[in-house]
Amino acid sequence: MTFDIEQELEQINQYTRKAVAQDDVYIFTLTLCDNEVDRDFERFTPEALAQLAELFKGKTGLFDHSCKSEQQSARVFATWVEADPVRKTSQGEPYTTLKARAYMIRTKENEALIAEIEGGIKKEVSVGCAMGSLCCSVCGADRRTEGCDHRKGHTYNGQLCHDVLRDARDAYEWSFVAVPAQREAGVTKAFLKEAPMKPDILETVKAADNGLSLSKPQLRQLQKEIAQLEQAGAEAAAYRAKLLSEIGRGVTLALPQIDKSLFLEGCKAMHAQDLERLCDTLNKQTRDMQRRPQLFAKTEQTPTDNQAFCI
Numbered sequence: 001m002t003f004d005i006e007q008e009l010e011q012i013n014q015y016t017r018k019a020v021a022q023d024d025v026y027i028f029t030l031t032l033c034d035n036e037v038d039r040d041f042e043r044f045t046p047e048a049l050a051q052l053a054e055l056f057k058g059k060t061g062l063f064d065h066s067c068k069s070e071q072q073s074a075r076v077f078a079t080w081v082e083a084d085p086v087r088k089t090s091q092g093e094p095y096t097t098l099k100a101r102a103y104m105i106r107t108k109e110n111e112a113l114i115a116e117i118e119g120g121i122k123k124e125v126s127v128g129c130a131m132g133s134l135c136c137s138v139c140g141a142d143r144r145t146e147g148c149d150h151r152k153g154h155t156y157n158g159q160l161c162h163d164v165l166r167d168a169r170d171a172y173e174w175s176f177v178a179v180p181a182q183r184e185a186g187v188t189k190a191f192l193k194e195a196p197m198k199p200d201i202l203e204t205v206k207a208a209d210n211g212l213s214l215s216k217p218q219l220r221q222l223q224k225e226i227a228q229l230e231q232a233g234a235e236a237a238a239y240r241a242k243l244l245s246e247i248g249r250g251v252t253l254a255l256p257q258i259d260k261s262l263f264l265e266g267c268k269a270m271h272a273q274d275l276e277r278l279c280d281t282l283n284k285q286t287r288d289m290q291r292r293p294q295l296f297a298k299t300e301q302t303p304t305d306n307q308a309f310c311i
């Protein structure tokens, strides 16, 4: 791959406070990560590498974790994904790497460091990133939200179990380290796995205030919860309908002078507890009224009896 210095300086100057010239900067190429299963038995998909390519633009790299001064840092100003037309990974995919061009401002302090990079001594890079999906390569289960019995590094039916990393959410800094995790080009990735969601998916949804992305198992869990809520809702609606029907019957019997449909319309806004109370009141009223004609009959009969007695 060839690089056009004018074009690169233009790209670099998007990140600098004042424009730099060719002599001011040291530019080098990095391999940030690839799609091979690494020493941690984890693997980025080529799609994840493409997402990381965008996320790593402008990100700073450190050469020494204990020394975070300006002089000891470099910045990625261009990234691209390179697929090898011939070479295949252990998983049978075209071997794909995420490459970057980075620059550092030449100073007296980093002369030695530049010499080390030139000499190929410092070439191990670790990348920090957040991945939205981390799945078992054997069964596809999300490692963070649902467990499975497959263990990383073990072989199942001739298949090496590892974690498949997808859905790159963020890229943090990258740095040169002594021991790389990725076999190729000395790259490791001390990536920060995002905290798993709360076990109660509904709580997660309720607490979300800035969008939410769900894994497949989380989506299944949410769909199950929705189905349960729909069932409970249907049962509650049936109970309310039963109460309203009973209230309608009560109104007809106990309050015949009232417009029943208007009365029921008003009832619709009431809570189930209030509907229950209203229903009880109307039922009691109806029972009292059904009892009353017998009492009237008795009082009417009394004088008759008396009359009979008098006779």
Ligand SMILES: [Zn+2]
Pocket: 136, 137, 138, 139, 140, 141, 148, 149, 150
């Ligand atoms: Zn599994």
